[in-house]
Amino acid sequence: MLTITKYTIKEMIKKRAFLLIAILTVGYLFIYGYGLSLAFHNNNQVINNTPNIAKILLESQLLSAGLYFSNFIIAFLIVLTSVGAVSGDVESGAIYALLYKPLKRHEYVLGKFIGLSIIITVYSTLLFLSVIGLNIAFGTKVYLGLGNVFRALFFFDLGPVVLLSLVVASSSIMSTVNTGVLAVMTYGIAMIGGILEQMGSFFTDATSQGLSNVGIITSLILPTDVIFRKMNAELLTQNTGLSFLAQGPFGGTSQPSPAMFVYIAFYICFLLYYGTRKFEKRDL
Amino acid sequence: MILETQNLTKQFNGKGGFKDVNISIDSGMVFGFLGPNGAGKSTFVKTMVGLLYPTSGFAWINGFPIGTIESKRKIGFLPENFKYYDWMTGKELMKFHAELYKIKNSDKKIEKFLDLVKLKGHENKKVKNYSKGMQQRIGLAIALLNDPEVIFLDEPTSALDPVGRIDVREIIKRLKDDGKTVFLNSHLLSEIEMICDEVAIINHGHVIAEGKLKNLLSKNTYVEMVISDYNSELIEKISKLAYDVAFKDGKLTFKVKDKDSIPEIAKIVVDSGAKLYQLDSKTSSLEDLFINIVGKDEDVC
Incomplete structure (x- = not known):
């Protein structure tokens, strides 16, 4: 399994896609940083006269937006680099030379998952810290305690791992194209579900409950959105006491319950178990 | 094994x-x-x-x-x-x-x-x-x-x-x-x-x-004989030891499953009073064998 993990990491690094991702990420951060510098150091009279609390609110939204789109980039990176993790080898025939060897099929699938998880987590961590770093560098007034940042980082990295477990499990069962369609559509459903759930807080009647239920159901299908909102809350709420900073289009008014995180742990384990079981029984 | x-x-x-x-x-x-x-x-x-x-x-x-x-x-x-x-x-x-x-x-x-x-x-x-x-x-x-x-x-x-x-x-x-x-x-x-x-x-x-x-290859030995003064009784005797017996262009051709039956057949020909001028045997190639076996199987299917 370790050999598969090692060579999965090597493959990602050696392929030109990795270099392209690095260059485009620098481009993304540059544009984001440029936006922050304009927003934070604006000499406009109206903004200068705005109370600090409003400035903090604006800056927290810029921080959340940076993290939201970073999360989005990571999700698409996962889809583009991992949909063929297993199915690509099956379709090309490369799998024949691997699985006649004394290598258990579940070791192969888990080796791929762990290798991709490491790469994605490293990338996700770097992107998260870069966004936070840019905000601090440009003098954000939002309080970012070290504990908040690390807790938020955990949740920021957890989301991609959850999506990756779905992609790898699907890639072990279905074709590359079908896995890609499933991953993109499921991610989209989770995203819209999360937005609808947050919109529910604007209503007080049955509409609110209905929208909230939509969010819960989509979180059960793919809990990436709910994890992101938890990350945002961890980053912006806990120590400041200003819980409304975590609200807005990229944040969340309602927080996932502890049961949801038990479900998330189960979700990852179940998908990997199901994917490997199906792959073990599959004719190649 | x-x-x-x-x-x-x-x-x-x-x-x-x-x-x-x-x-x-x-x-x-x-x-x-x-x-x-x-x-x-x-x-x-x-x-x-x-x-x-x-x-x-x-x-x-x-x-x-x-x-x-x-x-x-x-x-x-x-x-x-x-x-x-x-x-x-x-x-x-x-x-x-x-x-x-x-x-x-x-x-x-x-x-x-x-x-x-x-x-x-x-x-x-x-x-x-x-x-x-x-x-x-x-x-x-x-x-x-x-x-x-x-x-x-x-x-x-x-x-x-x-x-x-x-x-x-x-x-x-x-x-x-x-x-x-x-x-x-x-x-x-x-x-x-x-x-x-x-x-x-x-x-x-x-x-x-x-x-x-x-x-497998020796099972399909092809034999060609140039003979004269033979009768139908001789052909019948050969048919018991060989298969695909045919008389074509003045030559008697047949296949044997065992190469050892060739001298036996030659003896039968000589003993019958027929004149044996020439005898050639050729063991079939794997290609012949393959075409023969697969071809027969196709006919059955």
């Missing part, structure tokens, strides 16, 4: 694949598996190496049921539709496969096999820059990396030029000399004829002939 199957069957929704295959192969043997396209040859090999699960029946390699880690430890396999991670160099690819076998200090072994398949000097090139023939060569080197007892080669020369084919033949002979068992799937009948000890012919998923190549 190093390889044995009992009613081994693999079908896809009741179709295709192969059915009730019973094969026993001694160690140190080069076994040829022949059949037309779609006969079930590659499906059989993929089942033996654990890539496909049998529908029914049993099979063992080295005493271990197929598909188990124990049976996989001592096999090598060169797939027909070979494809390797082409972002690696040849040497990295070998190293990767050596690590999958947990071979320690594999460098010397890698050098040895790169040399054997004549890829020395190309080991630092990326596999994607290899020709098809070179990829097949490195596939063969990978198949031998773990010092296997049984090596399954599925069309091992399909991408090779004539020189490459001779090289592979030499490697197979060397493996046999080292006591290894080679299971060879090939369309190239002349190749099989040159190196195989035993063969099985498969058609429509059924083994329709199996045995030592020498015996």
Whole structure:
């Protein structure tokens, strides 16, 4: 399994896609940083006269937006680099030379998952810290305690791992194209579900409950959105006491319950178990 | 027996694949598996190496049921539709496969096999820059990396030029000399004829002939006689010992299943009072045998 993990990491690094991702990420951060510098150091009279609390609110939204789109980039990176993790080898025939060897099929699938998880987590961590770093560098007034940042980082990295477990499990069962369609559509459903759930807080009647239920159901299908909102809350709420900073289009008014995180742990384990079981029984 | 199957069957929704295959192969043997396209040859090999699960029946390699880690430890396999991670160099690819076998200090072994398949000097090139023939060569080197007892080669020369084919033949002979068992799937009948000890012919998923190549070929000895002053009684007597008896262009032609019956037939001709001017016998080639057996099977189907 370790050999598969090692060579999965090597493959990602050696392929030109990795270099392209690095260059485009620098481009993304540059544009984001440029936006922050304009927003934070604006000499406009109206903004200068705005109370600090409003400035903090604006800056927290810029921080959340940076993290939201970073999360989005990571999700698409996962889809583009991992949909063929297993199915690509099956379709090309490369799998024949691997699985006649004394290598258990579940070791192969888990080796791929762990290798991709490491790469994605490293990338996700770097992107998260870069966004936070840019905000601090440009003098954000939002309080970012070290504990908040690390807790938020955990949740920021957890989301991609959850999506990756779905992609790898699907890639072990279905074709590359079908896995890609499933991953993109499921991610989209989770995203819209999360937005609808947050919109529910604007209503007080049955509409609110209905929208909230939509969010819960989509979180059960793919809990990436709910994890992101938890990350945002961890980053912006806990120590400041200003819980409304975590609200807005990229944040969340309602927080996932502890049961949801038990479900998330189960979700990852179940998908990997199901994917490997199906792959073990599959004719190649 | 190093390889044995009992009613081994693999079908896809009741179709295709192969059915009730019973094969026993001694160690140190080069076994040829022949059949037309779609006969079930590659499906059989993929089942033996654990890539496909049998529908029914049993099979063992080295005493271990197929598909188990124990049976996989001592096999090598060169797939027909070979494809390797082409972002690696040849040497990295070998190293990767050596690590999958947990071979320690594999460098010397890698050098040895790169040399054997004549890829020395190309080991630092990326596999994607290899020709098809070179990829097949490195596939063969990978198949031998773990010092296997049984090596399954599925069309091992399909991408090779004539020189490459001779090289592979030499490697197979060397493996046999080292006591290894080679299971060879090939369309190239002349190749099989040159190196195989035993063969099985498969058609429509059924083994329709199996045995030592020498015996199978001698079963189809073609005889031509130039005789005169013969009578119908003589033809009747010959027909009892031979088949496909015909009189064409002044020549009596027939086939015998056993070469030893040729002198017996010659004696009958002479004793009958007929004059025997010429006798030629020709053992059929594997191609003749293949066409004959598969052709008859097609007629039955």
